Amino acid sequence: MIEQATIQSTPTSSLHDGVAAAKRGDKELARQLLGQAAEQNPRSEIAWLWLASVTEPLDERLNYLNQVLELNPTNEHALAWAAAAKKSLFKTLLHKGAAAAKAGDRGEAYYLILQATEHDPTNELGWLWLASVAESPQDRLAYVERVLQLNPANERALALRATSSKQLARALLQMAAASSKAGDREQARATLQDALGHDPRFEEGWIWQAYLTDEPLDKVSCYEIVLEINPANERAAAALSALRAQLAAPTWHCPLCLAEDAEDARTSLDQERRACRACGAVLALDDLDALTGNHQVDVPKMREAIARLLVTATQEDDWRLQHCLGLAHLNLRQTADGLTHLEAALRLNPADEKLRRAVAELSARQVAEAVAAARVGQHQERGRNEQTIVMIVDDSPTVRKLVTIKLEKHGHRVVAASDGMEALTKLQEEVPDLVLLDINMPRLDGYQLCKLIKSNEATKHVPVVMLSGKDGFFDKMRGRVAGSTAYMTKPFDPETLIHTVNEYCKRPA
Numbered sequence: 347m348i349e350q351a352t353i354q355s356t357p358t359s360s361l362h363d364g365v366a367a368a369k370r371g372d373k374e375l376a377r378q379l380l381g382q383a384a385e386q387n388p389r390s391e392i393a394w395l396w397l398a399s400v401t402e403p404l405d406e407r408l409n410y411l412n413q414v415l416e417l418n419p420t421n422e423h424a425l426a427w428a429a430a431a432k433k434s435l436f437k438t439l440l441h442k443g444a445a446a447a448k449a450g451d452r453g454e455a456y457y458l459i460l461q462a463t464e465h466d467p468t469n470e471l472g473w474l475w476l477a478s479v480a481e482s483p484q485d486r487l488a489y490v491e492r493v494l495q496l497n498p499a500n501e502r503a504l505a506l507r508a509t510s511s512k513q514l515a516r517a518l519l520q521m522a523a524a525s526s527k528a529g530d531r532e533q534a535r536a537t538l539q540d541a542l543g544h545d546p547r548f549e550e551g552w553i554w555q556a557y558l559t560d561e562p563l564d565k566v567s568c569y570e571i572v573l574e575i576n577p578a579n580e581r582a583a584a585a586l587s588a589l590r591a592q593l594a595a596p597t598w599h600c601p602l603c604l605a606e607d608a609e610d611a612r613t614s615l616d617q618e619r620r621a622c623r624a625c626g627a628v629l630a631l632d633d634l635d636a637l638t639g640n641h642q643v644d645v646p647k648m649r650e651a652i653a654r655l656l657v658t659a660t661q662e663d664d665w666r667l668q669h670c671l672g673l674a675h676l677n678l679r680q681t682a683d684g685l686t687h688l689e690a691a692l693r694l695n696p697a698d699e700k701l702r703r704a705v706a707e708l709s710a711r712q713v714a715e716a717v718a719a720a721r722v723g724q725h726q727e728r729g730r731n732e733q734t735i736v737m738i739v740d741d742s743p744t745v746r747k748l749v750t751i752k753l754e755k756h757g758h759r760v761v762a763a764s765d766g767m768e769a770l771t772k773l774q775e776e777v778p779d780l781v782l783l784d785i786n787m788p789r790l791d792g793y794q795l796c797k798l799i800k801s802n803e804a805t806k807h808v809p810v811v812m813l814s815g816k817d818g819f820f821d822k823m824r825g826r827v828a829g830s831t832a833y834m835t836k837p838f839d840p841e842t843l844i845h846t847v848n849e850y851c852k853r854p855a
Contacts, residue, residue, distance in 0.1 A: 360379050360380070360382045360383035360386065361379075361380065361383040361387075361390065361392065361393050361396075363379045364376050364377075364378075364379030364380035364382075364383055364393075364396060364397075365380075365392075365396055367379060368380070368396055368399060368400050373400040373402075376396070376400045377397065377400050377401065380393055380396050380397040380400065381397060384397055384413075388413075389417060391414055391417045391418050391421065394410050394411075394413040394414045394417070395410075395411075395414050395421070395423060395424060397410045398410035398411045398414070398424075398427060399427075404431050404434050404435045404438070405435065407427070407431050408428060408431045408432065408435065411424045411427055411428040411431065412428065415428065432465040432466055433465075433466060435462070435465045436462045436463075436465045436466035436469060436472065437462075439458050439459065439461050439462035439465070440458075440459060440462040440471070440472055440475060442458045443455045443456075443457075443458030443459035443462060443475060443479075444459075444475060446458060447459075447475070447478070447479050452479050452481070455475075455479045456476070456479045456480065456481075459472060459475045459476045459479060460476060462475075463476060468496060470492075470493045470496045470497050470500060470503070473489050473490075473492040473493045473496070474489075474490075474493050474500075474502060474503060474506070476489045477489035477490045477493070477503075477506055477510075478506070483510050483511075483513040483514035483517055484514060486506070486510040486513075487507065487510045487511065487514060487544075490503050490506050490507045490510060491507070494507070511544040511545050512544075512545050512548070514541075514544045514545075515541040515542070515544045515545035515548045515551060516541075516548075518537050518538070518540050518541035518544070519538065519541050519548070519550065519551055519554060521537050522534045522535075522537040522538040522541065522554065522558075523554070525537060526558065529665075529693045529694040529695070529696065530696075531558060531665075531694070531695060531697075532697065534558055535558050535559075538551060538554055538555055538558060542555065547575050549572055549575045549576050549579065552568045552569075552571045552572045552575070553568070553569075553572055553581070553582065555568045556568035556569055556572075556582075556585070562589055562593060563593070565585070565589055566586060566589050566590065566593070569582045569583075569585050569586040569589070570586065573586065600622040600624060600625060600627065600629075601629070601666075601670050601673075602622065602625060602627050602629075602647075602648065602651040602670060602673060602674050602677075603622060603624055603625035603627070603644075603647045603648075603650070603651055604651075605622060605623075605624030605625065620633075624644075624647075625643065625644045625647040625648065625651070626640070626642040626643040626644050626677075627640070627643050627644075627647075627648065627651075627673065627674070627677045628640050628643075628673075628676075628677060629673060631673075631700055631701065631703075631704040632700060632704075634676075634704060634707055634708065634711075637673070637676050637677065638676050638679060638681055638684075638708075638711075639679070640676075640677050640679070643677045643678065645678065648674050648677055648678050649678075651670075651674050652671060652674045652675070655667060655670055655671050655674070656671070664694075665690075665691045665692075665694035665695040665698075666691075668687045668688070668690040668691035668694065669687070669688065669691040669701070671684075671687040672684045672685070672686075672687035672688035672691060675687060681708065681711070681712065681715075682712070684708070685705065685708045685709065685712065688701065688704060688705050688708065689705055692705050706790060706794065706798065707798075709767065709770045709771075709798075710770060710798040710801070710802055712770075712774060713770050713773045713774050713798075713802060713804070713805070714802045714803060714804050714805075733757060733758060733759040734757075734758050734759070734779040734780070734851045735758070735759050735760075735761060735776065735777075735778040735779050735780075736749075736753055736758050736759070736760050736761070736778060736779065736780045736781075736782065736847060736851060737760075737761045737762075737763065737769065737772070737773075737778040737780070737781045737782065738750065738760060738761070738762050738763070738782045739762075739763045739764075739765070739766065739768075739769045739781065739782065739783045739784060739787070739792070739795065740762075740764075740782075740783075740784040740787070740813065741764055741765055741784065741786075741787045741788060742784070743764075745784070745813075745836070746762045746764070749762075749782065749843065750762060752840050752843060752844065753843070753844075753847060756844055756847075758847065758851070761776070761778060765787045765788055765789050765790060766787055766789060766790025766791065766792070766794060766795035767789050767790050769781075769783075769795060770790075770795070770798065773799075773805060777804060777805055777808060778808060779808070779809075779851045780808065780809050780810075780811065780847060780850050780851040781799065781808055781809070781810045781811070782811050782813055782834075782847075783795060783796060783810055783811065783812055783813060783830070784812075784813045784814075785812055785813065785814045786814075792812055792813075796810050796812070796829050796830050797829060799829070800829030806829075809831040809832070809850040809851070810829065810830045810831050811830065811831060811832045811833070811834055811846055811850060812830045812832070812833045812834070813834050813835075813836055813838075814833070814834075814835060814836065831850055832846060832850065834846060
């Protein structure tokens with residue numbers, strides 16, 4: 347055998363000698379010479395092609411053939427050999443992957459079979475095996491669809507698609523239920539629609555759809571589909587019977603005492619009844635004075651209603667239950683308990699604007715009631731040398747921290763709140779001398795909180811300085827309308843902050 351030191355160094359001689367060695371069957375020497383020729387002249391199509399012919403490992407041979415095809419995409423020998431190499435690699439990897447799957451090593455099987463499909467993406471058997479070892483229903487469906495694109499009549503793929511669709515629908519139903527329990531009913535509905543799209547005959551999915559929809563006619567349609575799928579479903583049959591009776595005879599039921607009232611049969615089912623003639627309860631949230639000052643309510647019936655609602659709850663995340671409990675407590679003039687239940691209802695149904703306004707107004711009233719008595723002598727009891735109180739309301743922890751540090755260095759005491767609802771709670775404890783109020787906040791924005799502060803007898807005198815990240819004319823005007831005293835644009839320098847606080851944070855004589 348010729349040693350490496352004796353090999354000619356010129357590309358032409360290396361190629362010539364390498365081809366000769368290949369023809370006489372000396373593959374080891376041929377690989378050395380042809381490798382040297384390819385290294386010396388990377389654009390030598392013939393060197394890469396001959397190198398591929400004497401290389402045994404399929405993956406290396408394919409790499410050399412790809413080099414040829416990069417130089418000449420029409421090289422017939424390279425095209426034919428590459429196709430053959432890919433098919434051989436596909437079979438080898440698929441065989442290894444199938445063996446790993448049968449041995450229970452799904453991770454290794456998935457890795458090997460995925461590599462196999464890269465070498466022959468038109469082979470439906472590879473995609474079928476990949477679907478069989480995929481972990482998630484989503485991936486399994488995607489691979490099955492690849493099979494059906496190649497062969498729409500593949501019976502195994504059709505059966506696997508049906509099974510995977512049902513599995514995916516059940517996984518999506520679990521996600522929808524979690525969203526519903528978290529109070530995000532819109533997301534729950536969207537996820538459930540996706541689930542039913544994958545399995546239109548998903549019985550449990552249609553029952554959940556009936557629960558999540560608010561329209562009686564839509565509920566009827568859902569239960570009809572359930573009974574079409576499973577005529578023996580007693581729960582759906584009972585619910586459908588009750589809904590049809592309700593729609594056929596528009597008898598109104600009080601949501602608190604459950605009394606029937608069919609006097610006005612022309613009243614549409616979705617029209618809000620403002621009061622119940624049987625128990626005297628006020629049922630409309632848009633008249634809080636009548637609701638919280640109701641002296642005509644039947645107290646024993648309201649107490650019975652609260653007990654029944656707490657005992658007969660069927661869904662722990664039912665916002666209607668919390669809404670009814672809130673109404674019952676407010677009719678009993680138990681404002682704190684009523685507000686607690688309405689806040690729970692709002693968390694479960696955040697899209698209800700009427701409920702949101704009622705919660706905000708009741709929170710503001712609680713603040714007024716808590717501080718009204720103490721407010722009369724609050725400023726008189728403070729000495730002139732006592733610390734002034736500045737409240738900073740901002741959802742940015744950084745802003746709250748910076749303002750607190752700066753103002754405390756200048757002798758002020760700072761009360762910090764992360765949003766409007768927290769600020770309302772802290773206003774029950776004490777009334778500050780100045781409020782620095784961010785505009786853009788979750789739950790209750792700066793304009794809404796400013797209006798509540800200025801409409802409250804105990805806090806209406808407190809200066810409010812609005813904070814915003816943009817210096818806009820309309821933002822300033824809107825702040826003025828809400829009752830703000832001044833406007834500062836973030837970021838602001840410490841001198842501006844101190845000057846503003848000193849200017850507006852003045853105690854009455």
